[in-house]
Amino acid sequence: GENVEQHPSTLSVQEGDSAVIKCTYSDSASNYFPWYKQELGKRPQLIIDIRSNVGEKKDQRIAVTLNKTAKHFSLHITETQPEDSAVYFCAASLSGSARQLTFGSGTQLTVLP
């Protein structure tokens, strides 16, 4: 089955700096890659996603890039703010949608004021 590895497990940045979280996947047929943000004690929430026919997607301060050849995708957060502090999860699916997702192990992002 699919395997998703996520790095780093923890990341601390100064407010205003950029943060980058990277994930690699094992199955080249995977075609849907969402990112979720989970605040302490809360449920995961989708922040951005990308499908395999697109190389990059942006939404305000958040962007995701996909390299199908290398089988990796990354989350980029610019101009970080304290409220960006949370655990971020990447995931991958063969279904082309948010079904039967395989998740990475998560990255604890801390934005220092």
Place this chain on the structure above:
Amino acid sequence: NAGVTQTPKFQVLKTGQSMTLQCAQDMNHEYMSWYRQDPGMGLRLIHYSVGAGITDQGEVPNGYNVSRSTTEDFPLRLLSAAPSQTSVYFCASTGYGLAGGGEQFFGPGTRLTVL
């Protein structure tokens, strides 16, 4: 809309006890799933359902049963609880959307401790 709801929020069981975690959604979504979340391991898929009457196993199905008699409800049953099942359990639902699939919505979670 309430979205995805789960009950209970917290539960403590003794080894060998059985219980059912309830999950309901009011978005008329076809696809529902159960995950468990353990520290440092992300979310792992337990079981999923693509519609009423249809269920299938995910990555870690052992020790759990599910059924889907209606579109709205997707209960998860622990047959004989074990300490290894101590975890946070999330139910999620996903509807058909544009381009092959919509957003996955998670419930608030159930924190289960097995002693």
